[in-house]
Amino acid sequence: MINGSTKLICLIGQPVEHSFSPSIHNTLFEKYDINSKYICFDVDKDCLKEAVNSIKALKIKGSNVTVPHKVDIMEYLDEIDINAKLIGAVNTIKNDNGKLIGYNTDGIGFVNSVIGKGYKIQDKNVMILGAGGAARSIAVEIANNNAKSIEIRNRTLDKAESIAITINENFKSIVKIGDINITKEDLENIDILINTTSLGMSPHIDKIPIDDTINIDKDILVCDIVYNPKETRFLKWAKENNLNTLGGIDMLINQALEAFYIWTEVKPDRECLYEVEQLRF
Ligand code: ATR
Numbered sequence: 001m002i003n004g005s006t007k008l009i010c011l012i013g014q015p016v017e018h019s020f021s022p023s024i025h026n027t028l029f030e031k032y033d034i035n036s037k038y039i040c041f042d043v044d045k046d047c048l049k050e051a052v053n054s055i056k057a058l059k060i061k062g063s064n065v066t067v068p069h070k071v072d073i074m075e076y077l078d079e080i081d082i083n084a085k086l087i088g089a090v091n092t093i094k095n096d097n098g099k100l101i102g103y104n105t106d107g108i109g110f111v112n113s114v115i116g117k118g119y120k121i122q123d124k125n126v127m128i129l130g131a132g133g134a135a136r137s138i139a140v141e142i143a144n145n146n147a148k149s150i151e152i153r154n155r156t157l158d159k160a161e162s163i164a165i166t167i168n169e170n171f172k173s174i175v176k177i178g179d180i181n182i183t184k185e186d187l188e189n190i191d192i193l194i195n196t197t198s199l200g201m202s203p204h205i206d207k208i209p210i211d212d213t214i215n216i217d218k219d220i221l222v223c224d225i226v227y228n229p230k231e232t233r234f235l236k237w238a239k240e241n242n243l244n245t246l247g248g249i250d251m252l253i254n255q256a257l258e259a260f261y262i263w264t265e266v267k268p269d270r271e272c273l274y275e276v277e278q279l280r281f
Pocket of ligand 1: 129
Protein backbone atom coordinates (compact mmCIF):
# COMPACT_ATOMS: atom_id res chain seq x y z
CA MET A 1 0.00 0.00 0.00
CA ILE A 2 1.21 3.52 -0.78
CA ASN A 3 1.45 5.75 2.31
CA GLY A 4 3.31 8.84 3.50
CA SER A 5 6.60 6.95 3.82
CA THR A 6 6.57 5.29 0.40
CA LYS A 7 9.80 5.93 -1.53
CA LEU A 8 10.02 6.26 -5.28
CA ILE A 9 12.40 4.61 -7.76
CA CYS A 10 11.93 5.45 -11.42
CA LEU A 11 12.96 4.82 -15.02
CA ILE A 12 14.04 7.72 -17.21
CA GLY A 13 13.87 7.00 -20.94
CA GLN A 14 11.90 7.45 -24.12
CA PRO A 15 9.90 5.40 -24.95
CA VAL A 16 9.23 3.63 -21.63
CA GLU A 17 5.78 2.07 -22.09
CA HIS A 18 7.07 -1.42 -22.90
CA SER A 19 9.64 -1.62 -20.11
CA PHE A 20 9.69 -4.80 -17.98
CA SER A 21 11.36 -2.91 -15.10
CA PRO A 22 8.18 -1.84 -13.20
CA SER A 23 6.99 -5.48 -13.08
CA ILE A 24 10.41 -6.67 -11.90
CA HIS A 25 11.03 -4.07 -9.21
CA ASN A 26 7.51 -3.74 -7.85
CA THR A 27 7.42 -7.54 -7.49
CA LEU A 28 10.73 -7.44 -5.60
CA PHE A 29 9.61 -4.54 -3.35
CA GLU A 30 6.58 -6.60 -2.36
CA LYS A 31 8.56 -9.81 -1.81
CA TYR A 32 11.08 -8.06 0.42
CA ASP A 33 8.47 -5.89 2.15
CA ILE A 34 10.18 -2.65 1.09
CA ASN A 35 7.92 0.41 1.10
CA SER A 36 8.92 1.65 -2.38
CA LYS A 37 7.28 1.87 -5.80
CA TYR A 38 8.81 1.89 -9.29
CA ILE A 39 7.32 3.95 -12.10
CA CYS A 40 8.43 5.08 -15.57
CA PHE A 41 8.98 8.65 -16.76
CA ASP A 42 9.00 9.48 -20.46
CA VAL A 43 11.64 12.24 -20.63
CA ASP A 44 12.37 14.40 -23.69
CA LYS A 45 16.06 14.97 -24.52
CA ASP A 46 15.87 18.69 -23.81
CA CYS A 47 14.36 18.06 -20.35
CA LEU A 48 17.03 15.64 -19.17
CA LYS A 49 18.84 18.08 -16.89
CA GLU A 50 15.57 19.08 -15.19
CA ALA A 51 14.63 15.43 -14.82
CA VAL A 52 17.92 14.74 -13.02
CA ASN A 53 17.46 17.78 -10.79
CA SER A 54 14.00 16.48 -9.93
CA ILE A 55 15.53 13.25 -8.58
CA LYS A 56 17.34 15.43 -6.03
CA ALA A 57 14.47 17.85 -5.37
CA LEU A 58 11.90 15.08 -4.85
CA LYS A 59 14.36 12.83 -2.98
CA ILE A 60 13.68 9.99 -5.42
CA LYS A 61 15.81 7.11 -4.06
CA GLY A 62 17.16 5.93 -7.38
CA SER A 63 16.56 5.50 -11.06
CA ASN A 64 17.20 3.36 -14.07
CA VAL A 65 18.18 5.09 -17.28
CA THR A 66 17.44 3.77 -20.73
CA VAL A 67 17.62 4.79 -24.39
CA PRO A 68 18.28 7.54 -25.45
CA HIS A 69 19.68 9.03 -22.21
CA LYS A 70 22.31 6.53 -21.01
CA VAL A 71 25.27 8.61 -22.23
CA ASP A 72 23.96 12.19 -21.98
CA ILE A 73 22.81 11.79 -18.37
CA MET A 74 26.39 11.31 -17.17
CA GLU A 75 27.25 15.01 -17.24
CA TYR A 76 24.48 15.78 -14.71
CA LEU A 77 25.56 13.23 -12.08
CA ASP A 78 27.84 13.91 -9.08
CA GLU A 79 29.90 10.74 -9.31
CA ILE A 80 30.30 7.87 -11.78
CA ASP A 81 31.41 4.36 -10.87
CA ILE A 82 34.75 3.44 -12.46
CA ASN A 83 33.41 0.71 -14.79
CA ALA A 84 30.44 2.85 -15.85
CA LYS A 85 33.04 5.47 -16.82
CA LEU A 86 34.89 2.93 -18.97
CA ILE A 87 31.62 1.77 -20.50
CA GLY A 88 30.72 5.40 -21.15
CA ALA A 89 27.08 4.95 -20.16
CA VAL A 90 24.93 4.79 -17.03
CA ASN A 91 21.79 2.65 -16.59
CA THR A 92 21.36 3.00 -12.81
CA ILE A 93 21.50 5.99 -10.45
CA LYS A 94 21.60 5.87 -6.65
CA ASN A 95 20.57 8.96 -4.71
CA ASP A 96 22.96 8.80 -1.78
CA ASN A 97 21.60 11.53 0.52
CA GLY A 98 21.53 14.06 -2.29
CA LYS A 99 24.62 12.82 -4.15
CA LEU A 100 23.70 11.15 -7.44
CA ILE A 101 26.00 8.23 -8.29
CA GLY A 102 25.86 6.57 -11.73
CA TYR A 103 26.44 2.86 -12.35
CA ASN A 104 26.12 0.50 -15.29
CA THR A 105 24.69 -2.93 -14.43
CA ASP A 106 24.26 -4.25 -18.00
CA GLY A 107 27.63 -5.98 -18.23
CA ILE A 108 27.45 -7.21 -14.62
CA GLY A 109 24.02 -8.64 -15.44
CA PHE A 110 25.51 -10.53 -18.35
CA VAL A 111 28.45 -11.85 -16.31
CA ASN A 112 26.12 -12.98 -13.50
CA SER A 113 23.97 -14.81 -16.07
CA VAL A 114 27.00 -16.74 -17.32
CA ILE A 115 28.08 -17.57 -13.76
CA GLY A 116 24.50 -18.52 -12.86
CA LYS A 117 24.58 -21.02 -15.71
CA GLY A 118 27.59 -22.69 -14.07
CA TYR A 119 30.28 -21.23 -16.34
CA LYS A 120 33.42 -19.27 -15.48
CA ILE A 121 34.74 -16.20 -17.30
CA GLN A 122 38.24 -16.23 -15.87
CA ASP A 123 40.82 -17.55 -18.39
CA LYS A 124 38.17 -18.10 -21.06
CA ASN A 125 38.32 -17.01 -24.70
CA VAL A 126 35.30 -14.89 -25.53
CA MET A 127 34.00 -13.64 -28.88
CA ILE A 128 31.55 -10.72 -28.99
CA LEU A 129 29.53 -10.07 -32.14
CA GLY A 130 28.72 -6.36 -32.37
CA ALA A 131 30.38 -3.26 -30.92
CA GLY A 132 27.52 -1.00 -29.78
CA GLY A 133 26.69 0.10 -26.24
CA ALA A 134 25.73 -3.37 -25.04
CA ALA A 135 28.93 -4.89 -26.44
CA ARG A 136 31.01 -2.25 -24.64
CA SER A 137 29.35 -2.90 -21.26
CA ILE A 138 29.78 -6.66 -21.67
CA ALA A 139 33.40 -6.37 -22.87
CA VAL A 140 34.39 -4.21 -19.87
CA GLU A 141 32.84 -6.57 -17.32
CA ILE A 142 34.22 -9.67 -19.02
CA ALA A 143 37.69 -8.11 -18.94
CA ASN A 144 37.06 -7.11 -15.31
CA ASN A 145 36.40 -10.81 -14.63
CA ASN A 146 39.77 -11.74 -16.14
CA ALA A 147 38.81 -13.37 -19.43
CA LYS A 148 41.93 -14.63 -21.19
CA SER A 149 41.01 -13.08 -24.54
CA ILE A 150 38.18 -11.01 -26.01
CA GLU A 151 37.61 -10.89 -29.75
CA ILE A 152 35.24 -8.17 -30.93
CA ARG A 153 33.73 -8.66 -34.38
CA ASN A 154 31.70 -5.87 -35.94
CA ARG A 155 30.51 -4.58 -39.30
CA THR A 156 31.98 -1.15 -38.46
CA LEU A 157 35.58 -1.80 -37.41
CA ASP A 158 36.15 1.65 -35.83
CA LYS A 159 33.64 0.85 -33.08
CA ALA A 160 35.30 -2.49 -32.32
CA GLU A 161 38.65 -0.71 -32.17
CA SER A 162 37.36 1.87 -29.72
CA ILE A 163 36.27 -0.89 -27.28
CA ALA A 164 39.57 -2.70 -27.81
CA ILE A 165 41.51 0.45 -26.83
CA THR A 166 39.51 0.76 -23.58
CA ILE A 167 40.15 -2.88 -22.68
CA ASN A 168 43.85 -2.67 -23.58
CA GLU A 169 44.38 0.42 -21.47
CA ASN A 170 42.57 -0.87 -18.36
CA PHE A 171 42.63 -4.68 -18.21
CA LYS A 172 44.88 -7.67 -18.80
CA SER A 173 42.69 -9.60 -21.29
CA ILE A 174 44.15 -9.97 -24.78
CA VAL A 175 41.91 -8.13 -27.28
CA LYS A 176 41.44 -8.77 -30.99
CA ILE A 177 39.08 -7.19 -33.47
CA GLY A 178 37.70 -8.29 -36.83
CA ASP A 179 34.78 -8.15 -39.21
CA ILE A 180 31.44 -9.83 -38.57
CA ASN A 181 31.97 -12.69 -41.07
CA ILE A 182 32.74 -15.62 -38.79
CA THR A 183 34.15 -18.92 -40.06
CA LYS A 184 34.23 -22.29 -38.33
CA GLU A 185 38.01 -21.87 -37.86
CA ASP A 186 37.45 -18.54 -36.06
CA LEU A 187 35.47 -20.41 -33.41
CA GLU A 188 38.01 -23.16 -32.80
CA ASN A 189 39.41 -21.68 -29.57
CA ILE A 190 36.30 -19.82 -28.40
CA ASP A 191 34.61 -20.82 -25.12
CA ILE A 192 31.85 -18.17 -25.00
CA LEU A 193 30.20 -16.59 -28.07
CA ILE A 194 27.87 -13.61 -27.55
CA ASN A 195 25.56 -11.84 -29.99
CA THR A 196 25.11 -8.18 -29.07
CA THR A 197 23.98 -7.05 -32.53
CA SER A 198 20.34 -6.32 -33.19
CA LEU A 199 20.20 -9.08 -35.81
CA GLY A 200 17.32 -11.43 -34.97
CA MET A 201 15.47 -8.90 -32.83
CA SER A 202 11.72 -8.58 -33.44
CA PRO A 203 10.40 -7.73 -36.04
CA HIS A 204 13.49 -8.94 -37.98
CA ILE A 205 13.41 -12.41 -36.48
CA ASP A 206 14.70 -14.06 -39.67
CA LYS A 207 18.13 -12.38 -39.27
CA ILE A 208 21.16 -14.15 -37.77
CA PRO A 209 24.68 -12.78 -37.10
CA ILE A 210 26.43 -15.99 -38.25
CA ASP A 211 26.43 -18.36 -41.21
CA ASP A 212 24.07 -21.01 -39.86
CA THR A 213 25.49 -23.73 -42.08
CA ILE A 214 28.56 -23.77 -39.79
CA ASN A 215 28.68 -26.96 -37.70
CA ILE A 216 30.37 -26.85 -34.32
CA ASP A 217 31.90 -29.93 -32.73
CA LYS A 218 33.29 -28.39 -29.55
CA ASP A 219 31.74 -27.02 -26.36
CA ILE A 220 30.84 -23.32 -26.67
CA LEU A 221 28.37 -21.38 -24.52
CA VAL A 222 26.31 -19.38 -27.03
CA CYS A 223 24.61 -16.24 -25.68
CA ASP A 224 22.19 -13.78 -27.26
CA ILE A 225 21.32 -10.53 -25.55
CA VAL A 226 18.23 -10.17 -27.76
CA TYR A 227 15.22 -11.09 -25.57
CA ASN A 228 12.40 -10.52 -28.02
CA PRO A 229 11.96 -13.20 -29.32
CA LYS A 230 13.19 -15.32 -26.41
CA GLU A 231 14.60 -17.87 -28.83
CA THR A 232 16.41 -16.18 -31.71
CA ARG A 233 17.58 -17.88 -34.90
CA PHE A 234 21.10 -17.60 -33.45
CA LEU A 235 20.11 -19.63 -30.37
CA LYS A 236 18.27 -22.15 -32.55
CA TRP A 237 21.48 -22.63 -34.59
CA ALA A 238 23.39 -23.21 -31.32
CA LYS A 239 20.84 -25.76 -30.09
CA GLU A 240 20.98 -27.60 -33.42
CA ASN A 241 24.71 -27.91 -32.75
CA ASN A 242 24.00 -29.28 -29.25
CA LEU A 243 25.58 -26.22 -27.64
CA ASN A 244 24.50 -24.71 -24.33
CA THR A 245 22.68 -21.39 -24.69
CA LEU A 246 21.87 -18.29 -22.68
CA GLY A 247 19.04 -15.98 -23.77
CA GLY A 248 18.66 -12.23 -23.34
CA ILE A 249 15.97 -12.46 -20.63
CA ASP A 250 18.66 -13.69 -18.24
CA MET A 251 20.77 -10.56 -18.69
CA LEU A 252 17.68 -8.39 -18.40
CA ILE A 253 16.78 -10.00 -15.08
CA ASN A 254 20.32 -9.92 -13.71
CA GLN A 255 20.97 -6.27 -14.59
CA ALA A 256 17.74 -5.45 -12.73
CA LEU A 257 18.72 -7.56 -9.70
CA GLU A 258 22.04 -5.71 -9.54
CA ALA A 259 20.29 -2.32 -9.72
CA PHE A 260 17.88 -3.42 -6.96
CA TYR A 261 20.90 -4.30 -4.81
CA ILE A 262 22.47 -0.87 -5.45
CA TRP A 263 19.30 0.91 -4.29
CA THR A 264 18.28 -1.31 -1.38
CA GLU A 265 21.42 -3.25 -0.32
CA VAL A 266 19.23 -6.37 -0.52
CA LYS A 267 20.58 -9.15 -2.76
CA PRO A 268 17.34 -10.42 -4.31
CA ASP A 269 16.70 -14.03 -5.20
CA ARG A 270 15.84 -14.31 -8.90
CA GLU A 271 13.32 -17.04 -8.15
CA CYS A 272 11.11 -14.26 -6.71
CA LEU A 273 10.55 -13.18 -10.31
CA TYR A 274 9.16 -16.48 -11.48
CA GLU A 275 5.61 -15.15 -11.29
CA VAL A 276 6.36 -12.20 -13.61
CA GLU A 277 4.70 -13.42 -16.77
CA GLN A 278 6.73 -11.28 -19.20
CA LEU A 279 9.94 -12.86 -17.97
CA ARG A 280 9.01 -16.56 -17.73
CA PHE A 281 12.40 -18.27 -17.89
P1 ATR B 1 23.09 -1.50 -28.35
O1 ATR B 1 23.16 -0.28 -27.49
O2 ATR B 1 21.93 -2.40 -28.04
O3 ATR B 1 24.39 -2.24 -28.36
P2 ATR B 1 23.71 -0.23 -30.84
O4 ATR B 1 24.71 0.62 -30.12
O5 ATR B 1 22.80 0.42 -31.82
O6 ATR B 1 22.78 -0.98 -29.81
O7 ATR B 1 24.52 -1.43 -31.57
C1 ATR B 1 23.92 -2.27 -32.49
C2 ATR B 1 24.96 -3.31 -33.00
O8 ATR B 1 24.31 -4.13 -33.97
C3 ATR B 1 26.18 -2.69 -33.68
O9 ATR B 1 27.30 -3.50 -33.43
C4 ATR B 1 25.77 -2.76 -35.15
O10 ATR B 1 26.85 -2.77 -36.06
P3 ATR B 1 27.52 -1.39 -36.60
O11 ATR B 1 28.36 -0.89 -35.47
O12 ATR B 1 28.30 -1.79 -37.77
O13 ATR B 1 26.36 -0.48 -36.92
C5 ATR B 1 25.07 -4.10 -35.18
N1 ATR B 1 24.18 -4.20 -36.35
C6 ATR B 1 22.96 -3.63 -36.51
N2 ATR B 1 22.44 -3.95 -37.72
C7 ATR B 1 23.37 -4.76 -38.32
C8 ATR B 1 23.44 -5.44 -39.59
N3 ATR B 1 22.44 -5.36 -40.48
N4 ATR B 1 24.54 -6.17 -39.86
C9 ATR B 1 25.56 -6.27 -38.98
N5 ATR B 1 25.56 -5.65 -37.77
C10 ATR B 1 24.49 -4.90 -37.44
